[in-house]
Amino acid sequence: MSDIIIKEGETIRLGTVDGNLRVGKNARIEAESGRKIVVAGIAQFEGRVTIDCDFECQEMRLEGRGWGPGGDVAVNGDLEVHESADLNASVRVAGGIVAGDLDIGGHLKSGPVKSRRVRVGGHLETEGTLASGDVDVGGHMTVRDGVALSNLRVGGHAKIGGGTISGETRVRGHLTTVKPLTFGSMQVYGHVILPAGSSGARLVALGKVVFEGDANCSELDVIGDAKINGGCNSEDVEVKGGMEVKRDMRVTGKFRVFGTAGIRGTIDCGALGVSGKLEAERIKADEKVDIVGEVNTTRGAKSVSVAVGKGSRVTGPLIGDQVVIGKEMDFGSAWGLPWWRNALGRTTNVEDVYGSSVKIGLNSRARRVFGDAVELESGAMAEEVSYTKALKLANDYHLTNPPAKIAKLPDRPF
Numbered sequence: 001m002s003d004i005i006i007k008e009g010e011t012i013r014l015g016t017v018d019g020n021l022r023v024g025k026n027a028r029i030e031a032e033s034g035r036k037i038v039v040a041g042i043a044q045f046e047g048r049v050t051i052d053c054d055f056e057c058q059e060m061r062l063e064g065r066g067w068g069p070g071g072d073v074a075v076n077g078d079l080e081v082h083e084s085a086d087l088n089a090s091v092r093v094a095g096g097i098v099a100g101d102l103d104i105g106g107h108l109k110s111g112p113v114k115s116r117r118v119r120v121g122g123h124l125e126t127e128g129t130l131a132s133g134d135v136d137v138g139g140h141m142t143v144r145d146g147v148a149l150s151n152l153r154v155g156g157h158a159k160i161g162g163g164t165i166s167g168e169t170r171v172r173g174h175l176t177t178v179k180p181l182t183f184g185s186m187q188v189y190g191h192v193i194l195p196a197g198s199s200g201a202r203l204v205a206l207g208k209v210v211f212e213g214d215a216n217c218s219e220l221d222v223i224g225d226a227k228i229n230g231g232c233n234s235e236d237v238e239v240k241g242g243m244e245v246k247r248d249m250r251v252t253g254k255f256r257v258f259g260t261a262g263i264r265g266t267i268d269c270g271a272l273g274v275s276g277k278l279e280a281e282r283i284k285a286d287e288k289v290d291i292v293g294e295v296n297t298t299r300g301a302k303s304v305s306v307a308v309g310k311g312s313r314v315t316g317p318l319i320g321d322q323v324v325i326g327k328e329m330d331f332g333s334a335w336g337l338p339w340w341r342n343a344l345g346r347t348t349n350v351e352d353v354y355g356s357s358v359k360i361g362l363n364s365r366a367r368r369v370f371g372d373a374v375e376l377e378s379g380a381m382a383e384e385v386s387y388t389k390a391l392k393l394a395n396d397y398h399l400t401n402p403p404a405k406i407a408k409l410p411d412r413p414f
Helices: 331-335
Strands: 004-006 011-014 021-023 027-031 036-045 049-051 054-062 072-075 079-087 090-093 097-104 108-110 113-120 124-126 130-137 141-143 147-154 158-160 163-171 175-177 181-188 191-194 199-205 208-211 215-222 225-228 232-234 236-239 242-245 249-257 260-263 266-274 277-280 282-291 294-297 301-309 313-315 318-327 353-360 364-376 381-393
Touching (some): 027 036, 097 108, 113 124, 124 130, 130 141, 175 181, 199 208, 215 242, 236 242, 249 260, 266 277, 266 301, 282 294
Parallel strands (some): 004 021, 021 036, 027 049, 036 054, 054 079, 079 097, 090 108, 113 130, 124 141, 130 147, 147 163, 158 175, 163 181, 181 199, 191 208, 215 232, 225 242, 242 260, 249 266, 282 301, 301 318, 364 381
């Protein structure tokens, strides 16, 4: 095998290089015939170079000055590197790139890219698709077409044409996808815009997330702000910031609200915990509803167990087998986050209550109470109490109308 050395500033025409290729600064390489140069070994560059054709090699290196990008690499064709391309430079490739590992110290602008791993210290911009395992970009990233990635980390903003990121996505800036995106675990610090048809396993939104259609995400953690222009389907949802859903919401597991949430349709969930403010048309929880805050519904909230903490406010009927109003609750211990204890005010206010067992606690006010067994603790207040089996009253309660024992409870709202 014979190596070829190109001096600084030279322009040379090459065909096939049986050995290695070493190129000085500011050189220009052209193809002898056709549109391609093939290097059997390593292509080593000392600085700025222009390759005026397709270029193929085993390995490609440009070490630079040791303190920053060593100049620009321009390839006016396709680039194929069978093993690793380690270029401490800004790289522009007019065609596509196929490489084993692609490591660019500066910016990269190219056509479609296919590589086992891509690392770009500056900005990445491709006019085609991006297919890789791990992709790590220090600056901004723009991929005009779709992506097929295992993991993506971007230090700035990212704009992609949709596709799949099966593993972890971490974007420090904003993330925009033009077409639907399927993702594994995603964490974005800026804004996220996801088109209709997007879905994922887990999304942590520290900034603002917008679902242009339905939100289909197994785990949704909203620390910033979320706007869903359709419905929401998830296994677990936690809202520490703000959330708006324009249609129904289905959560098979826990729906926890520590901030504010507005659901224009129905909430159907396994368990609901509110330590902030929630508005919805109707709430149905399979296991329990715990409220330490404010809940407003037009049709009511229903579960097996309904507990309203001291100082809370609820509008709309409450329906359950066991209902406790004005309960002393440590919401953090029950729902997995440290939180204050019932600090909204001294009086608990609810409207109509329906249950098999109903307890109205200290300094708690209800409008109408319907239950098989009803208990009013000290300081409890109600306009009406109707019961079928048992009534227990403290010494200092207040009823606008006398309690009434009835043969059958009225039908529940739903």
